[in-house]
Amino acid sequence: MAEQNTFSRYAALYDLIYGDRDSVGEVEWIQDNLTTHGLPSSATLLELGSGTGRHAHLLAGYGHTVTGVETSKEMLSLAHESDTVHFVRGDARTARLDQIFDCVLALFHVVSYQVTPADIDGIFETAAIHTGSGGLFGFDIWFSPAVHYLKPEGRELSKSNDQISVMRKANPVENLRESSVTVNYSFEITDANTGEQERFDESHLMRHFSAPEIELYATKHGFTVLYQGEFLTDAEPSRDTWGVWFTLRKD
Numbered sequence: 001m002a003e004q005n006t007f008s009r010y011a012a013l014y015d016l017i018y019g020d021r022d023s024v025g026e027v028e029w030i031q032d033n034l035t036t037h038g039l040p041s042s043a044t045l046l047e048l049g050s051g052t053g054r055h056a057h058l059l060a061g062y063g064h065t066v067t068g069v070e071t072s073k074e075m076l077s078l079a080h081e082s083d084t085v086h087f088v089r090g091d092a093r094t095a096r097l098d099q100i101f102d103c104v105l106a107l108f109h110v111v112s113y114q115v116t117p118a119d120i121d122g123i124f125e126t127a128a129i130h131t132g133s134g135g136l137f138g139f140d141i142w143f144s145p146a147v148h149y150l151k152p153e154g155r156e157l158s159k160s161n162d163q164i165s166v167m168r169k170a171n172p173v174e175n176l177r178e179s180s181v182t183v184n185y186s187f188e189i190t191d192a193n194t195g196e197q198e199r200f201d202e203s204h205l206m207r208h209f210s211a212p213e214i215e216l217y218a219t220k221h222g223f224t225v226l227y228q229g230e231f232l233t234d235a236e237p238s239r240d241t242w243g244v245w246f247t248l249r250k251d
């Protein structure tokens with residue numbers, strides 16, 4: 001299986017970098033989608049790659065109980081627990097919790113962080129083992145037609161708070177043979193008080209998928225694809241749709 005040393009030093013910057021994402025709107029859309037496809041109220045959810053827990057608490061706000069599984073100890077250390085939200089350190093490819101959930105989730109490209117066939121089989125098998133018949137598996141992926149058409153581009157992003165400012169440069173390299181993109185990030189952090197600077201690099205290997213590939217993995221692991229559409233808009237996936245959401249049901 002591919003090992004990635006990601007989200008270590010990046011973890012402390014994660015909520016600053018993505019702080020202006022509309023997590024409330026994202027979870028509202030996910031809740032609507034899952035309810036349409038049979039999610040019961042007060043459901044049990046297993047969130048794979050739960051990061052700093054930003055979605056887990058919002059999902060709990062809908063009355064659900066959430067267990068997050070996260071491999072990065074640095075991300076996990078920033079995730080706070082509550083009566084209805086718990087986190088465990090584990091790998092989405094191999095975690096075994098001895099519990100059946102109403103729904104398994106992998107949010108914000110977690111499935112695309114699984115790169116080799118063994119990695120992908122691993123996360124689908126984890127979802128399959130933790131759902132009973134009729135249980136759901138919801139996730140978003142990078143969509144191959146859009147990656148090929150729009151092309152991964154170098155980007156710069158700056159964010160700051162009253163303590164630090166962060167400049168993140170992304171330099172992506174396509175690996176056509178592997179259907180993946182290596183996103184080379186370089187970070188420059190400036191202390192707002194002292195002006196001191198620190199730099200580090202992190203590479204993230206991202207798999208993109210076609211719809212038939214997802215259908216193959218779904219079928220192999222005992223799921224049926226109930227829904228595929230652009231995350232947050234429900235538009236039919238096209239060559240302009242980078243992020244596609246899938247909702248699967250366990251047979």
Ligand SMILES: C[S@@+](CC[C@H](N)C(=O)[O-])C[C@H]1O[C@@H](n2cnc3c(N)ncnc32)[C@H](O)[C@@H]1O
Pocket residue numbers: 006007048049050051052053054055069070071072075090091092093106107108109110113114
């Ligand atoms: C882009 S972040 C998304 C975090 C969170 N789901 C969110 O929406 O903010 C990807 C997360 O998946 C975690 N991750 C990737 N592969 C994993 C694996 N095999 N097992 C557990 N966590 C994994 C990373 O450590 C990281 O926290």
